[in-house]
Amino acid sequence: MTGQALQAVIEVAGARVSFGAVKALDGVTLAIMPGECVGLVGHNGAGKSTIVGVINGGLTPHEGTVSGDGAVIARYGIIAARSRGVRCVFQELSLCPNLTVVENTRLMHRQLGGFGWRARARAIIGRSLDTVFPGHGIDCELSVGELSIAERQMVEIAMAFSDAGITPRLVILDEPTSSLDASLAEQMLAHVRRFVGAGGSVIFISHILGEILSTADRIVVMKDGRIVAERPAADFTEHSLVEAMGSVVKGEERRRAARDLANAPVVLEHAGRGLPFRARRGEIVGLAGLAGHGQTGMLMKLHAASSGDWLPRKDPAVTFVAGDRRLNGVFELWSILRNFSIASLGDLSRQGLVQADAEAERGADWRKRIEIRTRDMGNGILSLSGGNQQKVLFARALSTRAPVVLMDDPMRGVDVGTKQEVYDIVRQEAANGRTFVWYSTEMEEVCLCDRVYVFREGAIVAELAGEAVTEESILAASFEGTAA
Amino acid sequence: MSALARLTRKPWIWSWIAAFVVWFATIMVTGGASTLGLSQAALTFAAFSIVVGIGQMFVITLGPGNIDLSVPATMTLAGTVALKLMNVENGMILPGLLVAVLIGVAVGIANYALIKALRIPPIIATLSMSFIVQSAAIWTNRGLRIKPPSVLADFTTSMTLGVPNVALVALLLSLLAWVLLEKTIYGRWISAIGQSMAAARMAGIPVDGVRFVTYVFCAVLASLAGYLLACFSGGAALNMGAEYLLMSIAVVVIGGTAVAGGDSNVPGIWGASLFMFLVVSMLNTYGLGAGIRLIMTGLIIISVIMLAGGRQPGAR
Numbered sequence: 001m002t003g004q005a006l007q008a009v010i011e012v013a014g015a016r017v018s019f020g021a022v023k024a025l026d027g028v029t030l031a032i033m034p035g036e037c038v039g040l041v042g043h044n045g046a047g048k049s050t051i052v053g054v055i056n057g058g059l060t061p062h063e064g065t066v067s068g069d070g071a072v073i074a075r076y077g078i079i080a081a082r083s084r085g086v087r088c089v090f091q092e093l094s095l096c097p098n099l100t101v102v103e104n105t106r107l108m109h110r111q112l113g114g115f116g117w118r119a120r121a122r123a124i125i126g127r128s129l130d131t132v133f134p135g136h137g138i139d140c141e142l143s144v145g146e147l148s149i150a151e152r153q154m155v156e157i158a159m160a161f162s163d164a165g166i167t168p169r170l171v172i173l174d175e176p177t178s179s180l181d182a183s184l185a186e187q188m189l190a191h192v193r194r195f196v197g198a199g200g201s202v203i204f205i206s207h208i209l210g211e212i213l214s215t216a217d218r219i220v221v222m223k224d225g226r227i228v229a230e231r232p233a234a235d236f237t238e239h240s241l242v243e244a245m246g247s248v249v250k251g252e253e254r255r256r257a258a259r260d261l262a263n264a265p266v267v268l269e270h271a272g273r274g275l276p277f278r279a280r281r282g283e284i285v286g287l288a289g290l291a292g293h294g295q296t297g298m299l300m301k302l303h304a305a306s307s308g309d310w311l312p313r314k315d316p317a318v319t320f321v322a323g324d325r326r327l328n329g330v331f332e333l334w335s336i337l338r339n340f341s342i343a344s345l346g347d348l349s350r351q352g353l354v355q356a357d358a359e360a361e362r363g364a365d366w367r368k369r370i371e372i373r374t375r376d377m378g379n380g381i382l383s384l385s386g387g388n389q390q391k392v393l394f395a396r397a398l399s400t401r402a403p404v405v406l407m408d409d410p411m412r413g414v415d416v417g418t419k420q421e422v423y424d425i426v427r428q429e430a431a432n433g434r435t436f437v438w439y440s441t442e443m444e445e446v447c448l449c450d451r452v453y454v455f456r457e458g459a460i461v462a463e464l465a466g467e468a469v470t471e472e473s474i475l476a477a478s479f480e481g482t483a484a
Numbered sequence: 485m486s487a488l489a490r491l492t493r494k495p496w497i498w499s500w501i502a503a504f505v506v507w508f509a510t511i512m513v514t515g516g517a518s519t520l521g522l523s524q525a526a527l528t529f530a531a532f533s534i535v536v537g538i539g540q541m542f543v544i545t546l547g548p549g550n551i552d553l554s555v556p557a558t559m560t561l562a563g564t565v566a567l568k569l570m571n572v573e574n575g576m577i578l579p580g581l582l583v584a585v586l587i588g589v590a591v592g593i594a595n596y597a598l599i600k601a602l603r604i605p606p607i608i609a610t611l612s613m614s615f616i617v618q619s620a621a622i623w624t625n626r627g628l629r630i631k632p633p634s635v636l637a638d639f640t641t642s643m644t645l646g647v648p649n650v651a652l653v654a655l656l657l658s659l660l661a662w663v664l665l666e667k668t669i670y671g672r673w674i675s676a677i678g679q680s681m682a683a684a685r686m687a688g689i690p691v692d693g694v695r696f697v698t699y700v701f702c703a704v705l706a707s708l709a710g711y712l713l714a715c716f717s718g719g720a721a722l723n724m725g726a727e728y729l730l731m732s733i734a735v736v737v738i739g740g741t742a743v744a745g746g747d748s749n750v751p752g753i754w755g756a757s758l759f760m761f762l763v764v765s766m767l768n769t770y771g772l773g774a775g776i777r778l779i780m781t782g783l784i785i786i787s788v789i790m791l792a793g794g795r796q797p798g799a800r
Binding site (some may be wrong): 346 | 642670672676679682683686687688691696746748
């Protein structure tokens with residue numbers, strides 16, 4: 001540093017990225033200076049992972065530039081990023097489980113090849129592990145698959161900070177502490193401070209706001225693909241961060257009138273880690289929290305607990321609306337009608353024979369009722385748009401006699417009009433005594449629920465009811481630090 | 485025209501066209517002299533592939549990875565044990581049939597037990613089961629060749645109104661299979677499981693129960709075919725099932741059933757089974773050597789599958 005103004009390690013200017021109709025990044029400008037730790041926070045789908053993808057070279061922005069050390073880099077990709085010392089620790093662990101730690105090190109560092117690479121790789125990863133996590137006790141000759149999830153995460157972090165010819169200059173940590181316990185997390189955070197103190201840069205993403213506030217120099221808050229706040233960490237409190245992440249302007253909400261369901265019979269119960277789960281007749285129960293914190297798992301458990309794998313049930317107890325249509329929703333070879341009727345064939349048949357007339361009649365009925373846009377229910381399911389396929393899945397579930405409907409974030413990628421139609425149906429059916437268990441990543445939907453369970457790390461950590469169901473309280477519960 | 489167009493979109497049509505072309509090519513050579521004889525022989529021999537093939541088709545419908553390789557061994561064991569039990573007595577025909585069916589049920593249960601309890605992929609589970617079953621057949625047979633009861637032997641080798649009796653049995657079983665597949669809840673269920681097991685489970689289908697029944701059904705059809713074949717050929721032989729391993733899979737594939745599962749049809753099995761027999765007899769009629777014959781058989785099968793595979797995806 002010879003008196004010159006500091007130049008950003010990596011600077012992204014006006015980056016726009018869209019996936020189909022979804023704008024993942026909507027003109028983001030972000031510069032990472034040497035010797036600073038930037039905290040990046042935001043709700044699911046705010047665009048954090050996308051901006052990380054742009055910085056580590058995995059994604060090319062459709063508009064905007066990436067520059068390093070003051071010069072625009074024309075062809076920025078993963079290799080260019082790595083050779084500039086940009087490293088990334090991913091949320092999903094990216095090590096090969098069938099290879100040893102040493103072999104994984106060799107994979108990560110291209111320049112390690114040649115005779116005797118094993119010894120060199122062992123020295124490099126060993127040194128790095130000792131620095132970041134003193135007293136870690138990890139055997140580098142074990143294959144990664146044999147390590148515990150925390151140990152894998154430690155190796156991955158140490159790998160990012162290791163130096164094998166190219167000095168790491170910018171390390172991106174995407175929720176690195178999610179599988180580490182408190183003491184290990186502390187060791188890592190201490191190392192981040194040391195690394196930054198020595199002139200390195202870190203982008204730190206975490207849902208534990210305490211960590212961000214204590215470690216980062218500067219905090220960037222993202223929402224809907226834009227940066228909505230950017231201030232020194234000292235200017236934020238946990239409360240103001242949560243506020244910055246949420247929608248500041250409240251639109252008129254389509255809140256439902258509060259209903260008194262305390263006396264309705266309980267139809268579904270499940271005890272697991274955290275608070276017990278309970279749903280009453282006619283209730284709409286929301287499952288909220290950050291994506292992938294066990295909500296889908298809970299729905300699967302509820303479904304498995306009340307459906308048989310060996311014998312058909314005469315009266316189905318639960319039914320399911322898939323969010324991931326391709327994975328566990330549609331039957332791609334089939335017509336719309338068959339996709340619709342599969343869950344209620346028991347009602348449409350006599351002595352095991354499907355009554356084609358009854359099936360067609362019910363199909364036509366539901367087609368009108370929820371306006372599936374097709375001329376012929378005999379057309380293939382894939383001839384429909386995504387939103388209409390989703391409607392078919394709704395019709396499939398609602399046309400059963402099951403008193404409980406489980407919904408796995410079914411509105412992903414569904415247009416606004418369809419959403420409103422489905423909300424109305426859900427409200428109607430609930431008024432008629434159906435129970436809905438609704439996992440949603442969209443606040444607007446969670447706020448439609450009578451009662452909400454907030455998930456964190458696979459367990460229910462909070463229960464909110466009635467007026468307490470607000471965006472702020474849900475965010476606060478999802479981001480709660482160590483306190484449970 | 486539109487009726488014709490709809491017909492060409494049926495996946496099974498290709499096997500029927502192929503069977504007809506080969507049949508025609510054969511009788512042209514012989515000048516029409518053996519038309520009736522050839523047709524009857526084709527129906528007779530195709531009947532066994534049809535019965536076995538239907539069972540295999542149901543299993544393949546269950547989706548990628550599902551296949552039953554224990555079919556030949558089951559045929560052999562059922563034929564051997566049934567003939568031994570009947571011991572050339574006409575009065576024992578029904579008990580013999582019952583035992584054959586029970587053997588099928590037992591093999592099916594064992595197959596699915598291996599698949600489910602030990603989590604072995606079906607291809608390995610049924611293959612290892614076939615070794616056990618085949619050994620059991622060797623042990624019971626001990627090189628003896630017992631003749632079938634005379635009534636059964638007559639029944640399987642004679643005809644009713646010019647149609648071989650075994651073909652009539654195959655027709656009955658095919659009708660049953662068609663109703664199961666096209667009209668019942670069970671048929672919907674196996675098709676759903678074949679398209680997506682996860683989606684099927686979440687739609688409330690008892691996935692394990694359905695798969696279990698399907699493996700048992702396949703093994704029972706195999707043992708029925710073994711029973712009929714042993715009676716037809718005048719006694720059980722240890723290698724009598726051998727050619728039906730490939731045959732059962734080939735007729736399913738040529739018949740236009742989706743190898744990836746979820747989409748099957750019964751008529752295709754008939755077209756394919758007739759075709760498989762007729763190809764061999766056509767090449768025989770042309771007087772080709774054994775080596776050339778095998779190569780030609782292979783090439784013809786490949787071309788039929790390519791033609792049939794040319795249909796557009798998404799067509800139901």
